[in-house]
Amino acid sequence: xxxxxxxxxxxxxxxxxxxxxxxxxxxxxxxxxxxxxxxxxxxxxxxxxxxxxxxxxxxxxxxxxxxxxxxxxxxxxxxxxxxxxxxxxxxxxxxxxxxxxxxxxxxxxxxxxxxxxxxxxxxxx
Numbered sequence: 001x002x003x004x005x006x007x008x009x010x011x012x013x014x015x016x017x018x019x020x021x022x023x024x025x026x027x028x029x030x031x032x033x034x035x036x037x038x039x040x041x042x043x044x045x046x047x048x049x050x051x052x053x054x055x056x057x058x059x060x061x062x063x064x065x066x067x068x069x070x071x072x073x074x075x076x077x078x079x080x081x082x083x084x085x086x087x088x089x090x091x092x093x094x095x096x097x098x099x100x101x102x103x104x105x106x107x108x109x110x111x112x113x114x115x116x117x118x119x120x121x122x123x124x125x
Contacts, residue, residue, distance in 0.1 A: 008082040024056040053119040061111040072098045093119035
């Protein structure tokens with residue numbers, strides 16, 4: 001019997017489906033190394049910090065009806081498996097805010113837009 005994996009992911013921004021080429025979420029735990037002066041000459045612990053959720057999106061630019069990405073503040077970003085029967089979890093990033101927007105044009109590919117931002121919370125359902 002073979003393993004079944006989660007397939008394509010669909011992205012929704014505030015309930016609107018977006019054509020996305022890639023999504024790269026990263027979590028920064030906020031933990032830091034605490035260096036102290038001691039006889040062993042090495043660090044002895046860490047401190048817990050505030051977790052942040054950073055997302056980088058790459059989307060295809062449509063000819064009409066484009067989203068004004070730089071105006072997105074406190075959005076709800078939902079990633080869900082296209083085939084829900086495969087058992088994949090829905091991941092929702094709450095209070096997503098766009099920080100940078102860039103465009104990319106090349107001879108071989110379609111025009112793309114790169115979006116970077118952060119979310120205040122992430123939940124899996």
